[in-house]
Amino acid sequence: MHDPRVLLDPATDAVRRLARRGYHLDLAQLEKLLGGRNAAIQRGDEARAESKRIASAVKNASPEERPALVERARELKSTVAAAEEEHKTLEAELQDFLLGVPNLPADELPDGSSDDDAELVRTWGEPAQLDFAPLDHVDLGEKLGILDLPRATKLSGPRFAVLRGQGAALERAIGRFFLDLHTRRHGYTEFSVPTLVTRATMTGTGQLPKFEQDLFRTEVADRELFLIPTAEVPLTNLHARETLPLTELPLAYTAQTPCFRSEAGSYGRDTRGLIRLHEFSKVELVRIVDAERSREELEILLGHAEAVLQELGLAYRVVKLAAGDIGFSAEFTYDIEVWLPSQGRYREISSVSDFGTFQARRAGIRTRAKDGSRGFAATLNGSGLPVGRTLVAILEQGQQADGSVRIPEALVPYTGFDVLHPEQ
RNA sequence: GGAAGCGUGGCAGAGCGGCCGAAUGCACUCGCCUUGAAAGCGAGAGACCCGCAAGGGUUCGGGGGUUCGAAUCCCUCCGCUUCCGCCA
Numbered sequence: 168m169h170d171p172r173v174l175l176d177p178a179t180d181a182v183r184r185l186a187r188r189g190y191h192l193d194l195a196q197l198e199k200l201l202g203g204r205n206a207a208i209q210r211g212d213e214a215r216a217e218s219k220r221i222a223s224a225v226k227n228a229s230p231e232e233r234p235a236l237v238e239r240a241r242e243l244k245s246t247v248a249a250a251e252e253e254h255k256t257l258e259a260e261l262q263d264f265l266l267g268v269p270n271l272p273a274d275e276l277p278d279g280s281s282d283d284d285a286e287l288v289r290t291w292g293e294p295a296q297l298d299f300a301p302l303d304h305v306d307l308g309e310k311l312g313i314l315d316l317p318r319a320t321k322l323s324g325p326r327f328a329v330l331r332g333q334g335a336a337l338e339r340a341i342g343r344f345f346l347d348l349h350t351r352r353h354g355y356t357e358f359s360v361p362t363l364v365t366r367a368t369m370t371g372t373g374q375l376p377k378f379e380q381d382l383f384r385t386e387v388a389d390r391e392l393f394l395i396p397t398a399e400v401p402l403t404n405l406h407a408r409e410t411l412p413l414t415e416l417p418l419a420y421t422a423q424t425p426c427f428r429s430e431a432g433s434y435g436r437d438t439r440g441l442i443r444l445h446e447f448s449k450v451e452l453v454r455i456v457d458a459e460r461s462r463e464e465l466e467i468l469l470g471h472a473e474a475v476l477q478e479l480g481l482a483y484r485v486v487k488l489a490a491g492d493i494g495f496s497a498e499f500t501y502d503i504e505v506w507l508p509s510q511g512r513y514r515e516i517s518s519v520s521d522f523g524t525f526q527a528r529r530a531g532i533r534t535r536a537k538d539g540s541r542g543f544a545a546t547l548n549g550s551g552l553p554v555g556r557t558l559v560a561i562l563e564q565g566q567q568a569d570g571s572v573r574i575p576e577a578l579v580p581y582t583g584f585d586v587l588h589p590e591q
Numbered sequence: 592g593g594a595a596g597c598g599u600g601g602c603a604g605a606g607c608g609g610c611c612g613a614a615u616g617c618a619c620u621c622g623c624c625u626u627g628a629a630a631g632c633g634a635g636a637g638a639c640c641c642g643c644a645a646g647g648g649u650u651c652g653g654g655g656g657u658u659c660g661a662a663u664c665c666c667u668c669c670g671c672u673u674c675c676g677c678c679a
Contacts, residue, residue, distance in 0.1 A: 208641050212648040219648090222660040226609060233659085240659040410601090410638085412619095539620075539636075 168265050168528045171201045184271045187490040189280060192268065200264055204257040211250030218243045266376055270525040272490035273499040280491025282515075285502065291473065292482030294506045299568045303509035304559040305440040308334065310570055311562075312590040316440070325438070326430060326445040328555070333587055337561075337574075338448065340581035341554050342423045345450040345475060349551055353471045355421040355452060360401035362424050363392040371404045371530030372546075373496035373522075383427045383445075394427035398451035399548040406455060407530040411544060414537065417456040417464060421551065423448060441555040442514070452551040455532060458524050461545035462499070465521040469501050472517045472549045479575040481560050482506040484513050498523045505560040516556045519549030562587075 174181045175198060185192045221240045228236055277286045308314025313334025319327040330338050349355040363385065369375040374382060374396060383394040395401060402420045411418070426449050437443035452471055456464045469485065476483045483505045493500040497520040504513035524543040527533070532544045565573040570589040579585045 205641060208648080212641065215649085216647055218659080223609070225659050228659095237659045244659090537620080541638090 168525065169268055169271075170528070171197060171261070171265060174268070175201070179271075181271060184274070185269065187272050187276075187278065188269060188493070189491055190269050197261075197264060200257055200261040204254060204261055207250050207254040207257060211247055211254055214243050214246040214250060218247065266370070266529075269495045270498045270523065272493055272497075273521075276487060276490040276493070276499065278491075279489035281489065282486075282492060282502075284489035284492065285486035286489075288485040288487055288501065290482075290484040291477065292480065292506070294482050294508065295564060297508060297566075297568075301508035301563065301566060302570075303440065303507075304562040307562045307566055307570070307572060308440075310589045311572065311587045313337070313587065314441075323445075326443065328441055328444055328447075333582075333584065334558075337558060337578075337582055337587075338554050340578055341557055341561075342448060342450060344478075344578055344581050345551060345554075346421065346423055348475060348478065349421045349450070349452060349471060353419070353452075353474070355419040355471075358398075358402060358405070358420055358422040360398060360405075360422050360424065362395050362401075362427075364395055364400055364404070366391060366393065368400060368404045368407070369393050371407050372400050372526050373494075373529060374400065377495060380431045381429050383429060395424065396428045397426050397449065397548075397550075398422040398424040399453060402451060402453040403455070403526060403532075403546050403548065404530055406532045406544075409531070410533040410535050410541070411455070412537075413457055413534050416534070416544065417454050417460075420453045420455075421450060423450045423554075425449075426553075441559050444555060447556075448554040450551050450554070452549050454547040455527075455544050456547065457534065458527075458543060458545040461521050461523055461547060464545070464547055465499060465501070465519065468547050468549045469503075469519045472503055472519055472551045475552050475557075476503065476505060476516075478577045479557070479561065480577075481557075481564055481575070483516070494518075494520060496520075496522050496525050498525065505556070506564060507560065508563050508566070514556070516560065517550040517552050520547060522546045522548075 169181075173179050174192065175194065182192045182194060218240055221236050221243070225233060225236050225240070277284055279285075302310075305314065305316065309316075311334070313331055315329040315331055319329040322329070346357055350357050366375060369382065374393075382396060385392045385394065398421075401424075402422055405420070406418070425446055427446050428444075430443060430445060433443060441447070452468060454464050454468055473483070473485065483503055486502050486504060488500040488502055500518055500520040502515050503517040503519065505516040506512075507514050523545050526546045527543040530546075532546065534542050534544050536542075561575060561578075562572050565575070567573065572587040574582055574585045574587065576585075
């Protein structure tokens with residue numbers, strides 16, 4: 168959420184910047200809502216101030232003047248009530264308006280609105296030259312006996328997966344490897360957090376109110392809870408409505424959680440395999456930092472996500488997303504894309520974003536400097552990494568002519584095996 | 592699910608319907624002292640909103656009510672604690 172005054176400030180250039188992501192900002196409407204709200208607050212405050220003066224005058228008033236004072240105080244009550252009513256209405260309208268305004272894309276991002284418009288930052292590792300036709304992860308997984316999609320569909324419908332035997336063990340190993348790397352080498356604190364959260368929590372990070380159709384929603388009795396689409400939601404909101412001393416930042420948090428996504432609107436896309444599921448496991452990285460330093464922190468975070476792929480020896484590239492392609496709450500996003508031999512191209516495996524103070528304003532994550540001055544923190548997050556898509560990359564990049572798959576060396580201590588062999 | 596109790600500032604903890612935004616202690620900030628630190632001494636400081644400012648308003652779990660006036664009285668919701676039941 169934005170500070171309305173910042174949006175209205177011509178120096179912000181908000182209309183042009185939001186237009187880059189296809190959002191039309193109605194400045195006139197915003198001005199009207201803000202002005203009306205402030206005027207109502209003023210009126211209420213003035214009337215209330217007079218009430219207070221009268222109230223304290225009453226007890227020292229002579230019996231003759233008392234009735235007039237009490238009468239005047241009674242009148243003021245309705246003035247206050249009316250002003251408050253108007254304030255409440257306009258406040259709600261203003262909030263609705265502001266909650267729907269996306270974050271301002273950073274000027275450094277390329278123009279455009281699709282992943283084709285992304286700008287290549289760097290590539291790492293060489294896509295292996297295979298002297299055989301590569302299988303995709305579904306065929307590999309089935310031949311190896313570690314993946315059972317038909318039975319997943321039997322249990323839950325499309326877009327779910329069952330991993331079996333060494334496949335399940337591999338998933339567990341990958342998650343542990345990620346967490347160990349981030350906690351031991353990158354300094355993250357590991358959390359175990361709820362995967363069902365309230366509407367307010369979802370609003371804090373920007374999933375609500377706009378993207379309810381993307382979420383799984385539960386309702387038991389009169390209680391409504393949402394399944395998290397990413398651990399970003401609980402991790403970032405851990406400090407909602409808190410004031411953090413600047414000296415305690417940056418905070419670096421990580422958690423492995425299941426992630427639930429409705430994938431509404433992606434019918435027919437990536438219907439095969441583990442790429443796009445309603446439920447998948449992911450290790451998420453969240454940083455809560457001094458807003459002054461957010462862009463530097465983004466580079467640090469990106470490095471942490473990249474380190475995972477480097478440790479695994481998986482070829483990937485980093486791209487800077489186009490201004491029109493970044494998420495609602497983001498102002499700057501890098502995507503990390505991993506090489507998939509079966510598709511002959513790079514596919515997104517991690518998204519690393521700087522949200523500036525956008526989420527912090529929604530969630531109320533404040534900072535206090537040593538001199539007492541106050542502000543909002545910046546929040547960042549990145550996948551570090553999703554387990555399923557990593558498994559896909561490991562299978563596909565590690566496949567050999569005989570149908571076996573080499574397990575990355577770094578993972579072997581976690582798996583206890585270094586090769587997966589096809590079942591006969 | 593049943594019974595009882597409790598919700599005050601970062602924490603602990605006072606608080607007669609007006610003199611309470613709220614005592615006190617700890618923590619905090621800034622000085623002094625010290626080679627440095629601790630201790631000690633002194634000073635300061637809650638948060639949020641409107642306002643260029645002066646200033647004003649809100650805030651004692653949330654909401655509603657009584658009253659000219661409520662942290663203080665009433666209703667209601669929420670949360671927490673303890674006991675019982677059930678349960679992983």
